[in-house]
Amino acid sequence: MSLLEIRNLRVEFDTAKGPFRALDGVDYAVDAGEVLAIVGESGSGKSVAMLATMGLLPDSATITADKMEFEGLDLRTLTTKERRKVIGRDISMIFQEPIASLNPCFTVGFQLGETLKTHTELKGRQIKDRVVELLTSVGIPDPSGRLNAFPHQMSGGQCQRVMIAMAIACSPKLLIADEPTTALDVTIQKQILDLLVRLQQDSGMGLIMITHDMGVVAETADRVIVQYKGRKMEEADVLSLFENPQNPYTKALLSALPENATGDRLPTVSDFAEAGGF
Amino acid sequence: MSDDVILKVRDVYRTYDIKGGMFKKASRLTAVKGVSLDVERGSTLAVVGESGCGKSTLARMLTMIDAQTSGTIEIDGLPIDISKTGISKEMRQKVQIVFQNPYGSLNPRQKIGHVLEEPLLLNTDMPAAERRDLALQMLEKVGLQPEHYGRYPHMFSGGQRQRIAIARAIMMKPKLLVLDEPVSALDLSVQAQILNLLADLQEEMNLTYVFISHDLSVVRYIADKVMVMYFGEVVEYGTRDEVFDNPQHDYTKTLFAATPRADVDSIRKRLAARAA
Numbered sequence: 410m411s412l413l414e415i416r417n418l419r420v421e422f423d424t425a426k427g428p429f430r431a432l433d434g435v436d437y438a439v440d441a442g443e444v445l446a447i448v449g450e451s452g453s454g455k456s457v458a459m460l461a462t463m464g465l466l467p468d469s470a471t472i473t474a475d476k477m478e479f480e481g482l483d484l485r486t487l488t489t490k491e492r493r494k495v496i497g498r499d500i501s502m503i504f505q506e507p508i509a510s511l512n513p514c515f516t517v518g519f520q521l522g523e524t525l526k527t528h529t530e531l532k533g534r535q536i537k538d539r540v541v542e543l544l545t546s547v548g549i550p551d552p553s554g555r556l557n558a559f560p561h562q563m564s565g566g567q568c569q570r571v572m573i574a575m576a577i578a579c580s581p582k583l584l585i586a587d588e589p590t591t592a593l594d595v596t597i598q599k600q601i602l603d604l605l606v607r608l609q610q611d612s613g614m615g616l617i618m619i620t621h622d623m624g625v626v627a628e629t630a631d632r633v634i635v636q637y638k639g640r641k642m643e644e645a646d647v648l649s650l651f652e653n654p655q656n657p658y659t660k661a662l663l664s665a666l667p668e669n670a671t672g673d674r675l676p677t678v679s680d681f682a683e684a685g686g687f
Numbered sequence: 688m689s690d691d692v693i694l695k696v697r698d699v700y701r702t703y704d705i706k707g708g709m710f711k712k713a714s715r716l717t718a719v720k721g722v723s724l725d726v727e728r729g730s731t732l733a734v735v736g737e738s739g740c741g742k743s744t745l746a747r748m749l750t751m752i753d754a755q756t757s758g759t760i761e762i763d764g765l766p767i768d769i770s771k772t773g774i775s776k777e778m779r780q781k782v783q784i785v786f787q788n789p790y791g792s793l794n795p796r797q798k799i800g801h802v803l804e805e806p807l808l809l810n811t812d813m814p815a816a817e818r819r820d821l822a823l824q825m826l827e828k829v830g831l832q833p834e835h836y837g838r839y840p841h842m843f844s845g846g847q848r849q850r851i852a853i854a855r856a857i858m859m860k861p862k863l864l865v866l867d868e869p870v871s872a873l874d875l876s877v878q879a880q881i882l883n884l885l886a887d888l889q890e891e892m893n894l895t896y897v898f899i900s901h902d903l904s905v906v907r908y909i910a911d912k913v914m915v916m917y918f919g920e921v922v923e924y925g926t927r928d929e930v931f932d933n934p935q936h937d938y939t940k941t942l943f944a945a946t947p948r949a950d951v952d953s954i955r956k957r958l959a960a961r962a963a
Contacts, residue, residue, distance in 0.1 A: 450874035451845075565738075594737040595901055599945035610961075621874060624904070624947025627954050648958060652951050665879040666949060667908035674886070675879035675908070 411438040412583055412615045416476035420457050423469045431457045433639045439615040446618045446630035453636040455619045459585045463502055464492050498528040501576040505588040507568035511560040517571045518556030524578045543574040547604060566597035577608055583615045602629055623666055635659050693895050694726040694863055699758030701744050718744040720919040731896040733910035741919040742899050746865050750784040763862050776810050783856035787868035789848035793840040799851055800836035806858045829854040829884060846877035865897045903946045907931055915939050
């Protein structure tokens with residue numbers, strides 16, 4: 410049985426011009442210990458799908474699915490209170506802007522402790538010890554000294570490490586990373602990706618990487634879903650996707666990578682759209 | 688063409704004085720430390736480095752937004768030192784800049800036509816009808832339609848907005864165009880379109896580019912020469928092939944090692960390591 414299984418997911422937003430369908434009948438499945446990458450350009454619905462899973466979409470969104478199960482638990486029928494028990498403990502998420510995801514008014518030690526206070530039985534001293542342990546595991550130098558640091562006193566890469574520490578605080582079974590390295594420098598990106606993959610391998614959790622960067626996909630994923638305009642274009646394991654892409658859109662994406670450039674001009678997706686008809 | 692140097696920078700420093708406060712002593716930060724470079728007409732120099740390495744400060748000095756503390760900058764034979772001589776219209780016309788975030792660099796209440804005409808209005812005595820004609824020609828040149836003339840920035844996609852920013856930058860027919868991360872905010876396929884547009888314009892107008900980026904795959908594609916900066920200093924400077932094939936400095940090597948590889952062999956290697 411898959412860890413997370415979603416079938417025929419549809420998300421519509423009410424807009425002034427009538428309903429807008431952001432996601433049109435997409436299936437997702439992740440197993441424990443697996444890294445799934447969801448790739449697509451902006452507007453492809455890759456973030457919307459995971460926000461729908463987390464129940465984080467605004468009220469203007471209508472979510473329908475034939476199946477939406479996490480470890481056999483039906484996510485569609487959960488009340489807000491029940492959902493809170495799952496979200497943050499068994500499923501957690503990290504976002505693109507690490508500095509914006511942390512509260513500027515509280516120290517990172519306090520914010521990490523809050524997660525533990527909500528979801529675990531730990532108390533006082535135990536919480537502090539666990540927080541130090543978490544900061545150590547994500548590679549923050551001088552973790553006990555950093556407990557009293559505010560987010561603005563840390564760099565973007567360090568804030569992202571704190572976010573990761575917060576996300577793995579309760580040993581989740583599924584971690585969703587929404588463009589975790591887009592705002593970071595290449596050298597920091599490498600460290601963060603290595604950290605995520607190491608944590609994933611050590612704990613055996615499922616990991617969903619949402620990204621638009623084919624390089625990140627190549628470096629981390631086991632399996633890849635390519636999305637375009639709310640539809641799934643292709644799903645394949647990472648090697649076959651890069652070696653032998655089936656869908657014209659995937660081919661277009663891969664050939665638009667500057668490192669794959671052969672001639673004077675880069676092929677663009679619209680060149681393929683006319684020929685491939687997607 | 689090799690000795691037709693359009694941009695000559697010699698030993699440029701830029702320091703910022705940081706004011707002290709109640710608990711803080713005043714200090715001095717050197718953002719750019721002794722940068723020297725030459726760019727030939729019609730070629731592209733890529734400046735690479737992580738945030739805070741001084742690459743944008745360098746761009747600000749080249750585009751006369753900021754003055755250098757010491758050292759000389761010469762663009763197309765014209766010495767630039769705005770703290771001493773100020774800026775003349777002639778200097779303005781030599782250099783233009785395109786920023787990373789196209790929406791942030793366009794006035795939301797200004798129609799695209801007026802965005803494009805403004806540089807002409809400020810710098811020339813051209814009559815209105817002529818300005819309009821030029822703006823319409825420019826729209827076509829960067830791959831937009833004449834009907835876009837009367838529209839506002841919010842009606843365009845990110846890629847189209849970047850086209851507009853590029854169009855505005857080349858309205859004055861500059862010799863040198865500084866591109867500060869022009870494709871970082873764009874999707875992969877749109878990025879390809881903009882890079883193609885830049886290549887076309889360079890060929891057509893014999894433009895010289897200083898291309899600031901942290902994306903090495905883009906740099907490898909577009910650059911003739913590459914300069915790597917680290918904490919305000921140039922740690923590597925050479926032709927693209929020299930730098931990519933035989934990096935000398937440790938930081939450059941780290942940078943290359945950190946760049947994700949999207950080729951099949953690397954994926955195979957990673958999967959094998961993971962299975963083991």
